Amino acid sequence: MIKASIIGASGYVGVELIRLLLRHPEVEIVSIISSSSNQLSIDKTNPQFKKVSNLVFEEFKIEAIQEADVVFCALPHGISQEYVKIGYDIGKVVIDLSADFRYKDLQRYAKDYSQHKYPELLSKSAYGLCEINREEIKNAQIIGNPGCYPTSAILGLAPLLKNKLVDKNSIIIDSKSGVSGAGKKFDFAYSFCELDENFKAYSVTKHRHTSEIEEKCSFLFGEDLNLSFTPHLLPVKRGILSTIYANLIKKIDKNDLVEIYNEFYKDEYFIRIFEDELPELKYVRGTNFVDIGFEVDKKTNRVIIISCIDNLIKGAAGQAIQNMNIKFSLDEKMGLIMVGEYF
Amino acid sequence: MIKASIIGASGYVGVELIRLLLRHPEVEIVSIISSSSNQLSIDKTNPQFKKVSNLVFEEFKIEAIQEADVVFCALPHGISQEYVKIGYDIGKVVIDLSADFRYKDLQRYAKDYSQHKYPELLSKSAYGLCEINREEIKNAQIIGNPGCYPTSAILGLAPLLKNKLVDKNSIIIDSKSGVSGAGKKFDFAYSFCELDENFKAYSVTKHRHTSEIEEKCSFLFGEDLNLSFTPHLLPVKRGILSTIYANLIKKIDKNDLVEIYNEFYKDEYFIRIFEDELPELKYVRGTNFVDIGFEVDKKTNRVIIISCIDNLIKGAAGQAIQNMNIKFSLDEKMGLIMVGEYF
């Protein structure tokens, strides 16, 4: 059994990690750490856990993670790196769900977040986008779990980028996310009356996930590229659907794309290529799947890609567990085979 | 491994049965039967199953269920009894999710549904409300899985009825259900624009579940009783919350009730008694739990009980599997331990 600790365990992502780890056959949770819920039992703070778990939140102390094989950090960026450092120093595998270990380029990170305090740790870390970076993940002690938007966008684009099939300056990612992506917010803007029956774009041209997507897409393409990314807020709780546009640099039809995507992802359980119809949010809800479909607009020779994930699972807790499975040489699917609740 | 067939497998309840049985460690699905989806693979008709199952729907033939140990019938009442009879005659355990095997009193059934064609089979059947009727279930070849509203109402009332603590003529059940309770409807009244941001009562004084609830509550109380039941339609997909009112026949406070309910359900994993706060729909969503809480209104000496279930799980597919577990002497919780997705 792998022993796991979760720091920042009472937020939406932390609780989702607990929910998923409880059903993992090879994991034992040894501590759940949250200063705000310190001493409270999870079946009190989150009654959905009644009869299933009575784990008790505790404050962070080094002893709380001493027993763990793997430490999950579900903390805000900036703060997270402090705990990653502590875990790293005592030899733990650390899977960080903040932005702190997602970048190779410190300047990109500094520009969009803040000065990194432990740049030396970055070289020990891998970007945890499992399908793209599996080998690096196996060898790293720190894994920077990707952002939710970047997961949907990069996996949707990877086969095209790797095969250099698109004009690198033409990429537009129009993403729509459920509200849980904002985390457990005590903010009027996230209140029911402000969001139900509403829809809006936000942080247009300014969202921090843009630089993460650009860095990784540039690696895949082999050249630096810039792209446009526009996030929107859907009146749903879970899920991201990204509609991605790119100009094809040669005539390719939909059948060619099906073949290219099927080949690129042929060994990937969690990638589902939709050949006939298009993916919808409800098919991935509650799962670790990435559903990808596409059309070619012949008039403009543009490809339109639809890429869907559950932001809390493949976009956060599920991918973190997939990374753990990779790192600890378990079956990558373990604990993560789920059919969406659909409704 | 227990071999299972599902007849009527393409409706909302049928698909939920498939989803849940796929994660049951001791069950193998041998056939999924649906005339409307005949020959189609479930990952085509319901893309949420992609990569998890490629079971193919088939038309009903006796051979299709020959191999099964247990047959689940998720068909409309009236039609269902025909298939139950066939399954019964060839010696299968049959778990029927229609109303056809829920009643002891044929006249109640005839009045609210239609003349029963196989009354002799009723004596071979048990009402599948697991927590109340476990011994009978073990010994029956046919199990009539309870209605969704009755499950929430009867389990909420049972400790009071059994202990004769309430005025038998004072019971009022005000229930609110998610839309999936209506099944897979091709009906304008269930369209998004007609239901979203809406709320309504329906079938007031006329809903068929009333007689089912009355029959079972009368058994528990030991005398015939009449009650009022009012269903409402919530703009949510899953879940039933019943608010139940009854006049107490002696002074009892909330602490007494907590004790009575805890004692009554002390061995029941799926019943969760809320002592401090009150249950909410989101805590049971996606689970087989029944969450029960209550308050005593001292001025009127009335008890108010809140009882929540997921209508598709404890109210249908989950309870059917719980019945199967009972009947086949498996751990009753097998395949049914779940923390709700919450959001």
Added chain:
Amino acid sequence: MIKASIIGASGYVGVELIRLLLRHPEVEIVSIISSSSNQLSIDKTNPQFKKVSNLVFEEFKIEAIQEADVVFCALPHGISQEYVKIGYDIGKVVIDLSADFRYKDLQRYAKDYSQHKYPELLSKSAYGLCEINREEIKNAQIIGNPGCYPTSAILGLAPLLKNKLVDKNSIIIDSKSGVSGAGKKFDFAYSFCELDENFKAYSVTKHRHTSEIEEKCSFLFGEDLNLSFTPHLLPVKRGILSTIYANLIKKIDKNDLVEIYNEFYKDEYFIRIFEDELPELKYVRGTNFVDIGFEVDKKTNRVIIISCIDNLIKGAAGQAIQNMNIKFSLDEKMGLIMVGEYF
């Protein structure tokens, strides 16, 4: 033109008052008062007003209401009475939307809210339930606008109470409200992820509107009565549907009730009696109507009444304007004739 000031103008009810008063042909808004939005223009704080109004919020000063004929107070109880007193003292008609002027019995108010500071003003005030209390409203300088739940409950029950047709100890009011009823809340419990697809009861046996409903129902019945009131939170933005139960003291059928209600409300434009079908939330959304329907449960001789309102209009801002129309001898419907948006 009647000149109106609104104190507490930036909350949900205040903004709704502004929206409705702007379309009233005989009203001119002379000041909108809000300390939190002081100096801001409403088309900045609430962009839905762009191009329609650029009224500017100001802080409270006596001069700000000096010009007004009528002052609406949309402030929290306790605080509100201070401003009502000021308005009263300088001779303004004051319509108060808090609980401060709803009670005749100071002890009820003190028990559920706090000690009233200006009991002498209560005798100058009328309870502003227009259809029941029109004459008193005409003669009062202060009008205590009813609570949203009480409006739906009392108007649903009035014909039965006035005609003494029900057992006074048998009344149960099971109400379901949209989220805007909680006001403009900066509270995690009202965030989208906590409420969407959820449903819950709250303040069971303890909600403060119980005593308001009891006082007014007792007046109508002519004897003191106690009742049970259970509020629930619907995942919709606007609207209250109350399902009301009472034991009839003689055999009455639905047709009799239709006649009684039609007679009782024969001159009331805003009351719509549903004879055939039942009211639904969507029919009243965005209007000042009260939709009432009913069934008689013959087995138990119980009446079940469905009463629907828009909590922000008939339950708050609309009824306040209706009170103003009454007080200033305008056509009671003026500015309030609306067909619901439906969707």
Added chain:
Amino acid sequence: MIKASIIGASGYVGVELIRLLLRHPEVEIVSIISSSSNQLSIDKTNPQFKKVSNLVFEEFKIEAIQEADVVFCALPHGISQEYVKIGYDIGKVVIDLSADFRYKDLQRYAKDYSQHKYPELLSKSAYGLCEINREEIKNAQIIGNPGCYPTSAILGLAPLLKNKLVDKNSIIIDSKSGVSGAGKKFDFAYSFCELDENFKAYSVTKHRHTSEIEEKCSFLFGEDLNLSFTPHLLPVKRGILSTIYANLIKKIDKNDLVEIYNEFYKDEYFIRIFEDELPELKYVRGTNFVDIGFEVDKKTNRVIIISCIDNLIKGAAGQAIQNMNIKFSLDEKMGLIMVGEYF
């Protein structure tokens, strides 16, 4: 008073027309025509109209529109042109809400819809996008009311196209619509359980509104252009938000754009330019406004435009009335000044 008839009056758009015309001070509705609701009173079929209107639906006969000055046709394309022809032939002003009179190019229409039966009538018709085509509308006897998506897209792009500021081959329109845009559908795909908490793209590269948008944008730009248009289905009832991308052909910053848009729309009441923040669906719900905001992505020199409308009002019934106002030389805003209900 202008006398109006509505053909196809029982669909979502027809009912919205009735709702809005009832509040228009210079309009009298003389007939509402619907074969499916023939002889029924609108307060029976649509109870939200109780106490406000008891207009009775009738079957189409020439006499039913004889008295009208203006005939609104809210029928499916293909069928609609038959009724437009009848109305035209007896000299009525006809405002058609189908696609039948939106195109100048008959081949575009034929390709996406069907062969037009009355091409000679097209030359008598004007495209009813009020802000762009006011003069033509004044002089036409037939007005082809624009599609909902085209209204949001074209008005969002017009200032850029007219000023030739964008690369004509770079335009991408990513639109998200509420469900009422699909009309009153009796289709399983539009049922609550299939759409709530879901989100999807549909008709990607194939939606018929593409050719309407292209034709009108080409006129504005002065050259033929092709663009990509992707519609999506939001789990809300009303509203369209279009996110529009285009490459700028010279360096322009956001302030320049504000100036260009303010200048272009300086006399347009229904266009609201958002200079600081971005528009959201909730600000336009229930109104005839078009809310437009934008950002410039400096890295890619791309403009991102957000354009919001209420699909049933500015996208259908409201714009039809605005066209009527123009045609009959009324104040263009008459009957259409509304603040959105917001929630």
